[in-house]
Amino acid sequence: MAALQHLSGMSAAAVRVGRVRRRAGRHFAVTRAACVVTAAALALAACGGDGGDGGDGSASPAATGSPNATGSPNAPQATGATGNPSPAQSPVTPTATAGFPADAVGGQLRWMVGQMNSDTVQSDLTDRFSTTFLTEVPPAQWLVMLGQLRAQGPWVVEEVSTQDRSGAATLVSQGRRYRLTMTLDDAGRIDGALLNEAARGEAATDWAGVVTRAELAAPQVSILAADVAADGRLQVVHRSGDQGLRPIASMAKLYVLAAVTEAVRDGDLTWDTPLTLTAADKTLPSGTLQDRADGSTVSVREAADLMIRISDNTAADLLIRTVGEPQVRAAAKRAGHRHPAGITPFLTPRQMFWLGYGDSEQAKAARSGWAAADEATRRRLLAAVPMDGPGPQNIDPNSAHWRSGIGWFATPAEVVAAQLYLDRLAGTPAGQPLRQILTTNGGIAVEGWSGQAFKGGSDSGVIALSFLAPATGSGNRQALVMIGTGDKAVDEETFVAAAGDAARLLAAAR
Numbered sequence: 086m087a088a089l090q091h092l093s094g095m096s097a098a099a100v101r102v103g104r105v106r107r108r109a110g111r112h113f114a115v116t117r118a119a120c121v122v123t124a125a126a127l128a129l130a131a132c133g134g135d136g137g138d139g140g141d142g143s144a145s146p147a148a149t150g151s152p153n154a155t156g157s158p159n160a161p162q163a164t165g166a167t168g169n170p171s172p173a174q175s176p177v178t179p180t181a182t183a184g185f186p187a188d189a190v191g192g193q194l195r196w197m198v199g200q201m202n203s204d205t206v207q208s209d210l211t212d213r214f215s216t217t218f219l220t221e222v223p224p225a226q227w228l229v230m231l232g233q234l235r236a237q238g239p240w241v242v243e244e245v246s247t248q249d250r251s252g253a254a255t256l257v258s259q260g261r262r263y264r265l266t267m268t269l270d271d272a273g274r275i276d277g278a279l280l281n282e283a284a285r286g287e288a289a290t291d292w293a294g295v296v297t298r299a300e301l302a303a304p305q306v307s308i309l310a311a312d313v314a315a316d317g318r319l320q321v322v323h324r325s326g327d328q329g330l331r332p333i334a335s336m337a338k339l340y341v342l343a344a345v346t347e348a349v350r351d352g353d354l355t356w357d358t359p360l361t362l363t364a365a366d367k368t369l370p371s372g373t374l375q376d377r378a379d380g381s382t383v384s385v386r387e388a389a390d391l392m393i394r395i396s397d398n399t400a401a402d403l404l405i406r407t408v409g410e411p412q413v414r415a416a417a418k419r420a421g422h423r424h425p426a427g428i429t430p431f432l433t434p435r436q437m438f439w440l441g442y443g444d445s446e447q448a449k450a451a452r453s454g455w456a457a458a459d460e461a462t463r464r465r466l467l468a469a470v471p472m473d474g475p476g477p478q479n480i481d482p483n484s485a486h487w488r489s490g491i492g493w494f495a496t497p498a499e500v501v502a503a504q505l506y507l508d509r510l511a512g513t514p515a516g517q518p519l520r521q522i523l524t525t526n527g528g529i530a531v532e533g534w535s536g537q538a539f540k541g542g543s544d545s546g547v548i549a550l551s552f553l554a555p556a557t558g559s560g561n562r563q564a565l566v567m568i569g570t571g572d573k574a575v576d577e578e579t580f581v582a583a584a585g586d587a588a589r590l591l592a593a594a595r
Contacts, residue, residue: 176260179241183254186245189273190252194265197278198242198254201234215276234280255283264578284582292323295587302580303548303569307331309497310591313553313562317505319498320561322594323587330427330494331568333549335396335542337428337493339503342522343510344408344416345389350515353408356386360403368435369476372397386518393540394525398434399475405433421502427494429460436467438476441486441545445471456490482574485546492544497566504538504553504564523553531588533557533595548575550584560595 185191196213200206207213210224234240237258244255250269255262261282268277286298292308299306307326311319348354359382367375374383374397388404391397405413413431422428432440440451451466458466486492495503507523510516520538528539534554541550547570554563565588569580 177257177262178260179243179257181243183242183245185242185254186247186252188247190247190250190267190269191245193269193273193275194245194247194252194254194267197265197267197275198240198256200231201240202238203235206231213275215270215272215274217270218274218276256280281578282576284579285576286579286582289583289586289590292325292587292590295323295583295590296325298586299567299569299580299583302576302578302583304571305569307497307566307568308587309501309564309566310587311501311564312560312595313501313505313564315561319501319564322591324497326568328497330424330496331549332487332492332544332547332570333495333500333542333568334492334544334547336495336500336503336540336549336551337431337542338392338396338401339500339507339540339551340417340420340422340428340431341401341404341408341413342389342393342519343420343503343507344413345385345404346507346510346516346519347416347419348408348412349385350510350513354385356384356389356518358385359383360385360388360407362399362403366399366403366406366435367475368398368402368433369438369480370398371395372399374399374403375475389518390522390525393522396540396542402433402435405431417503420506422495422499424494424496424499426460430464430467432467432491432493435472435476436470437492438480439470439472440467441491442477442480442484443470443472444477444479447471452486452489452491480545482545483572485570485572487544487547487570488572492547497568500549500551500566501553501564504540504551508538508553508562528552529585529588531585531592533560533592534563534588543575543577546571546573546575548577548580550581552588554588554592557595563591563595565591 185195193213196204196207206228208224208228210219210227214222214227239258240263241257242254243257243262246253250271251267253264253266256265257263263280264283265280266278267275270276286301287294289295289298292310295308296306299308305327307328308323309321309328310323311321314320345354349356362374362377362379362381362383364379367379369375372391372395374388374391377383383400383403385404385407388397388400392400392404410431410433414425414428417428417431418425440448440455442448447466447469448471451470454466455463487494507516507519511519511523520536523538523540524536526539528534528537529552531554534552536555538553539551541548543549547568549568550566552563552565554565556562565584567580567584567587569575
């Protein structure tokens with residue numbers, strides 16, 4: 086959700102700004118603004134709260150550095166992204182004023198900031214935005230959001246950088262610092278843009294600094310950073326915070342991917358098997374599959390790709406239905422998960438939304454009794470919760486239902502084990518597509534980490550990021566898991582920045 090994907094995996098514009106790349110949906114999202122505006126994967130919601138990635142989303146580190154819950158740092162949108170108010174902080178003042186480069190991206194950044202300030206509003210947007218952008222964010226929605234941004238101005242330009250068809254500007258407004266990132270299509274029109282509050286804290290130069298910065302974003306932080314020996318054993322470089330069961334949001338989709346791959350291996354599916362999408366599969370973003378017609382088909386491969394790359398929640402529901410919930414839990418065990426209560430029953434994103442956010446008396450009763458309930462009682466409570474449609478209309482980003490045991494839980498070491506299990510499966514004939522599926526999102530831009538596998542997630546009060554960097558000629562594989570939690574929405578941008586600091590320290594330790 087939010088700069089992350091709620092239950093998502095995070096999706097955002099395809100801009101790389103030194104943290105994480107989100108390559109999923111192209112849209113405009115504003116997070117943590119005065120009047121919080123959030124963007125679901127393919128829809129803009131003005132001043133509205135959308136569910137999370139369930140998580141994904143993955144929180145994903147991407148265009149602007151926020152991760153995906155199920156999911157993506159493509160970092161935390163009601164799609165995995167929700168606009169989350171950041172913790173209280175001291176007002177900032179601009180440290181400099183900057184002009185715009187004379188290239189195509191600089192010109193579009195200049196235009197957009199002018200529209201956010203006091204320039205005459207342009208109503209004909211066809212020469213400014215790509216057709217894809219305007220399909221996902223219609224002009225009427227853009228103008229509503231623009232009115233809110235203009236009310237928040239003036240926006241002072243502090244720094245601008247551009248490269249090829251992407252760029253970023255640091256802006257200051259009403260004592261807060263923001264980051265506007267943008268990408269252009271081949272015709273020079275805007276096809277992705279993201280505005281969110283800039284990361285706080287100083288870049289960390291040691292692990293204590295990483296912890297300090299991450300704790301600016303979330304009160305409870307768990308970190309596991311390790312080299313991975315050829316035999317799979319972890320050689321811990323840094324470990325801090327609670328290493329027990331932690332909420333993992335859309336990172337749980339790694340277990341679904343493992344179950345799907347095992348089904349292909351066992352001959353029950355092929356990657357090309359067509360799956361029929363039903364209304365019962367559809368849930369809230371992050372993702373795009375929920376927008377397709379009932380009865381349409383999608384291949385196993387495409388559904389798996391969407392589930393990981395943009396933490397598509399509907400894709401996860403569809404795949405769990407296809408392979409079966411018991412098979413997902415069994416795959417999780419083979420992938421190294423050793424705490425069955427943390428994933429039993431293995432909720433679909435749709436079930437999580439209704440269980441965690443539903444306002445029916447049955448949902449409230451289920452939340453109250455879930456943590457202490459055994460498996461049979463949990464299944465009975467879940468079956469009683471009304472689930473009329475993709476998910477509840479109102480999502481409270483500060484509900485922190487993970488405190489009630491609702492969601493998916495694993496230890497940091499178990500998350501690393503899941504990444505390693507998928508890496509092993511990727512070396513088999515059945516797992517041939519896995520490396521592309523797991524690496525397309527991009528992860529964090531760190532020297533020596535190209536081709537890294539990434540899955541993130543976010544949910545109310547949760548942000549979770551996991552990375553597996555491939556071996557290099559001079560070093561082993563490396564694994565990094567960071568999980569942040571709190572009783573309220575977390576500052577995803579700052580958490581992703583801390584993860585970038587951690588990745589650089591880990592890479593330097595090779």
